Amino acid sequence: MNLRTLSPERLLYLDLKCEVEDFLFAEAELLDERRYDDWLALFTDDVRYWMPLRLNVRWQDRDADTSGEDETGWTDDDKETLTKRVRQIQTGLHWAEEPVSRVSHVVSNVRIAEPMITLEEGHTMTVKSHFIVYRNRLETETDLLVGRRDDRLRRTGGQLRIANRKILIEQSVLMAKNLTVFL
Amino acid sequence: MVSVKDLVGTMDGKISREIFVDKDLYEREKERVFARAWLYVGHESQVKKPGDFFVSRMGEESVILTRDNAGKIRVFLNTCRHRGMRVCRYDQGNTKAFYCPYHGWSYGLDGKLTHVQAYEASYTPPFPKDEWALVEVPKLANLQGTIWANWDSAAPTFEDYLGDALAGLDSGLRAWDGSDHGVELLGPPQKWIVPSNWKFVSENFSGDVLHGVSHRSVEMVGIGPGASKSRRDSPGERILTTFPGGHGFYYGVMPIDQPRSDYAAAPAVAAYFQDCWQRRVQRMGPSAGVMPTLGTVFPNMSFHAQQPRTILVSHPRGPNETEMWRVYFVDKAAPPEVRTWLRRYYMRYSGPGGLTEQDDMENWTYASEASRGTIARRHAYNYMSGLNTGGVSDPVIPGMVTREPLTSEQNPRMLYRRWAEFMDAESWSALQP
Structure with missing residues (x-):
């Protein structure tokens, strides 16, 4: 197979998938380099960024193993409160992140979860990904947060932006003492 | 067996670090505190x-x-x-x-x-x-829908266990309007592990009024119930009270003849709150403005009654580890938009994702860690603040009360005094209030 045998639709799809991956990898880099203001700019003003809890349930209830939309989660942020989280770190007095933790985001399994080959201005699409986030702070305190994200990406001013992010951490009892790391 | 009373100097304000780190004391705690005290279960x-x-x-x-x-x-x-x-x-x-x-x-x-x-x-x-x-x-006991359990058949009733703390806890668990219409949980508990001794958690919510510096950053950015920054609206005059049962509360007292501006950042919540406040004043008169802000019921149930509204249990998992279970509650009668706004506010305040609680946990974790050293353990902690001034009876608030300026460590001292009594007592007969 070579490029000349690919259909125009396939080429458009690969171009879109590459754009999505570049976007998510660049986002991870901004977080790991602590460029939080640039990171905030990747979200639409109407974003919902939330993490439900995970529950131990029967097999027949397996699709209901998260807390509900109107129930307690780990967090449920909009752009304003996401910005406050960043501003808190930037005070230099947020002891849970002062001194700052060392963090690496590994983002993988990126998939456009609907049959799309282009994303028009103002339109959105669902993108799924997994993350492995390593956090180490002070001397030996270490957390490994592993999970999945369902993103709604919207094209705004030609750029991809995150309009909705649902984060599922694969833990019921959270084994980290806090969630100061963005996922 | 070591007398624990010698480790807990509630008269001179010196409390040994051993009580936060020692494995034998922890084993004794499981028998003498947790198999004997009233515990919140749901x-x-x-x-x-x-x-x-x-x-x-x-x-x-x-x-x-x-x-x-x-x-x-x-x-x-x-x-x-x-x-x-x-x-x-x-x-x-x-x-x-x-x-x-x-x-x-x-x-x-x-x-x-x-x-x-x-x-x-x-x-x-x-x-x-x-x-x-x-x-x-x-x-078992039920107070305003909260269920409490006690393994010891010889224990007093839950009401006697609370003593004069009963009225405050009861009012803190009611609907905002003070009625019997009830509250409901916003969903399952947040559960998470903190590498800290459980008593740091209980002490904090019993009324550690000196730890404002922990929350400086969240006060600066503000998480918004009010028009100004900070993390919650003023509950009014701040008053500390503590009880011989080891319980410690921190009250707010608001005059009932002045307008309130709570939840100014959220008009729908503000309107609902105002409506509840009017009905509360009609129902309760001058006592409408008297309500705990937060507190700890000995040994390990802590609550916030105003902003946010939540119950935390700090379950022990060894001397150096605590499993935190936190639930949030709202009025059953709250309209959906009020419920949604409060749910989101509560989560950005408390829990592992909460801008306020995150900094508490950092302090508890590393306080526990630094207490373990061989040399460190020889040096007691200082709980001397307000040693000579704290705790008088008061016409409005039950218990032993301290009013502004609020710097007394009377509530943690009482918590540890009761803890030492539990640890030294062979049975409930030696513990009767």
Whole structure:
């Protein structure tokens, strides 16, 4: 197979998938380099960024193993409160992140979860990904947060932006003492 | 056996670091505190119908809160009488029976053993099944829907255990308008592990009024119930009170003849609050403005009654580890938009994702860590603030009361005094309030 045998639709799809991956990898880099203001700019003003809890349930209830939309989660942020989280770190007095933790985001399994080959201005699409986030702070305190994200990406001013992010951490009892790391 | 009283100098304000790190003391705590004290296990809204269950904890152990077919609320130790396997491994749900996945023993919602494999064929003579029911907590209590349990049959009633703290806890768990219309939980608990001794948590919420510096960053950015920055609206005049049972509360007292501006950042919530406040004043008169802001019920249940509204249990998992379980609550009558706004506010305040609680946990963790050193352990902590001024009786607030300026460590001192009494007492007869 070579490029000349690919259909125009396939080429458009690969171009879109590459754009999505570049976007998510660049986002991870901004977080790991602590460029939080640039990171905030990747979200639409109407974003919902939330993490439900995970529950131990029967097999027949397996699709209901998260807390509900109107129930307690780990967090449920909009752009304003996401910005406050960043501003808190930037005070230099947020002891849970002062001194700052060392963090690496590994983002993988990126998939456009609907049959799309282009994303028009103002339109959105669902993108799924997994993350492995390593956090180490002070001397030996270490957390490994592993999970999945369902993103709604919207094209705004030609750029991809995150309009909705649902984060599922694969833990019921959270084994980290806090969630100061963005996922 | 070491007398714990010698480690807890509540008269001179010196408390040994050993009580936060020592393994033998921790083992004694499990027997003498957690197997003897009244412990919060859940809320009746989690077990509305027969067969509903919620798996909770008492100390280190798993228990099942359930409602039987007669409608009675019961709490069982979550372990099969045959070989110990948990008979319920789901966090919550509804069931007809508790079934052991190991050898198949089954128990009814009333705890009775209903099925044993090859019972007739193998057990000759048959053993009496009624002696092999699930281990049941002998004493339960319900206060405004919160369910409390006590393993010790000799313990006083929950009301006597609370003593003069009862009225404050009762008011803190009611609907905003002070009525009996009730509150409900916003969903399952947040559960997370903090590498800290559980007593740092209890002490903090009992009324550690000196730890404002922990929350400087969240005060600067503001998380918004009000028009200005900060993390919550003023509860009014701040008053500390503590009780001989080891409970410590921190009250706010608001005059009832002045307008309130709570939740200015959220008009729908502000309107609902104002409406509740008017009804509260009509119902309660001058006492409407008297309400705990937060507190700890000895040993390990802590609550916020105003902003946010939440219950935390700091379950011990060893001297250096605590499993935090936090639930949030709102008025049953709250409109959906009020409920949604409060839910989101509560989560950005408390829990592992909460801008306020995150900094508390950093401090508890590294305070625990730094207490473990051989040399460090020789040096007591200083709980001397307000040693000579704290705690007088008051016409408005029950307990031993300190008004502004609020710097006294009287509440943590009382918590540890009661803790030492529990640790030294052979039985409840030596602990009667």
